[in-house]
Amino acid sequence: MNLQGVSYVYKNEELSIEAFKEYRLNKGVVCKKCGSQHHYWLMSKQQFQCVDCRFRTTLRSGTVLQGSKLPYSYFFIAVNLLSKQGNRLTLDEFQKHTGHKYYEPLWEFLNKLKINLDEQERGLILSTYSDILSKRFRLGLITDNTFPLKAERQLVHVEEQQLERVAAR
Secondary structure: OOHHHHHHHHOOHHHHHHHHHHHHHHHOOOOOOOOOOOEEEEOOOOEEEEOOOOOEEEOOOOOOOOOOOOOHHHHHHHHHHHHHHHHHOOHHHHHHHHOOOOHHHHHHHHHHHHHHOOHHHHHHHHHHHHHHHHHHHHHOOOOOOOOOHHHHHHHHHHHHHHHHHHHHO
8 A cells, every 4th residue: 555545544633633632641641730640531622621620731732733733634644654754754745645735834743743753652653543443443433435444454554563663672
């Protein structure tokens, strides 16, 4: 499967938000106000809320996506491409995969990811996305009409290979 096909798998914004939320939960959400790590997801506001002080934290807050208005799917597309090509990924190639019109926000975004995410972290992020995708397929929430099953299977295979490489180090 070519890289364009794998990028298609990551373009589902709903899945990307769910996977990023799961990634945040796995990493731990820390309250900026009281420092507590006890949060729950406030569905009506699409934010985490601290159990102790009720302070709300957005999904992007305190992450590499903070301050960015780009879609969450761009994060997973970039991480996927960076895990395959390392820091050799060019902005033109990233722009081609996202279909984004403007250069500057992508440049800032890609540089922030290159600086802040190491190879092991990239593998963890992609495995989280793969887990969410597999879970949705098993529950029947994604059908062949809305998402290509073949691409999902190949994505899982790619993710397994990346995790094996990280574990071998």
